[in-house]
Amino acid sequence: MPTQDDAPETAEAPPEALGALSLERFMPYRLAVLAHEVSGAVAQLYGERFNLSRAEWRVLAALGERGAMTAREISDYSTLDKMQVSRAVNRMLAEKLVAGGLDAADRRRKILRLTKKGETLFGRISPLALARESFILSALTPEELRTFDKVVDKLIQKARELQQWG
Amino acid sequence: MPTQDDAPETAEAPPEALGALSLERFMPYRLAVLAHEVSGAVAQLYGERFNLSRAEWRVLAALGERGAMTAREISDYSTLDKMQVSRAVNRMLAEKLVAGGLDAADRRRKILRLTKKGETLFGRISPLALARESFILSALTPEELRTFDKVVDKLIQKARELQQWG
């Protein structure tokens, strides 16, 4: 007997009962792992090589893709909350990747856009990021890819449905 | 003209050029969103209703499923780093969900197991978590589910391949 308990009433054997949950097969867990690995592969790029946080990368991508936007719009578009956007934008203003003009029509809002420097950075990261995506997706057959693509959206929808009702 | 720049050299229009990256279609981003929504739906359960952090939930599931393990084994099995496991386990020891015996054969290691209370908790959360998983996956046809299941593993593999080489 290699162990002795120091608390009473410990359970003995793994249950393995009906309806028992296996972490390895549990889809929410697997999706967390998948996202962690895939995002990690891209984060290595914008993080280590270009010194951006995840939030900064998303802001860069949002503005690079869509042009000028307010912080709130970036927030909606990039699934970051407004505080994350605020912090990311401030660091990017300091780095002169982003410039912010005040909206004369609504003086609460700042209209943000990439500077030339920001555009250049986006133009450099973008193809590298897409190449990594392609590499990862090359594990799939065209048929699998088509299905996967469709399914991801379906699941996002369905999960949101569940979230709403607690 | 509703705006005026306060920094020089801002870019004008969105590029929309060849190889430009669209966040909404970029798979690493979509997977982050998917995992966030799906994990969120389950986190609502173990978090709001049972007061567990994500790390605690994984430790509970690992021990509930596999029986006694050391912290290192939990770490490997649950994709948590060893510090996360250490912290989670300590809170769970305080809550008497977990009990830890010293391994006589290697006195560095603590062999951890669920207490009766821990087992009971796992037994209560487990079916609810599985029900949420089922609900979400019910968005898919059986065929889609089979493909998705296979594809998730393939992508995890491939992404890890990429991670290794920087």
Place this chain on the structure above:
DNA sequence: TATTATTAGTAACGATTGTTACCAGTTACC
């Protein structure tokens, strides 16, 4: 035109996290 509600953005705080370094125990090698 007051008065209330709403919205954009941020400051400031406490909580959570990642990192580094460390200790104690164990294994490998001379």
Place this chain on the structure above:
DNA sequence: GGTAACTGGTAACAATCGTTACTAATAATA
């Protein structure tokens, strides 16, 4: 045996993060 290299686990610090509450500006209602 002695010494060096590793491993399991954690303490302690800094950095990051989420939350709450706030300011300034606008919109809605009377």
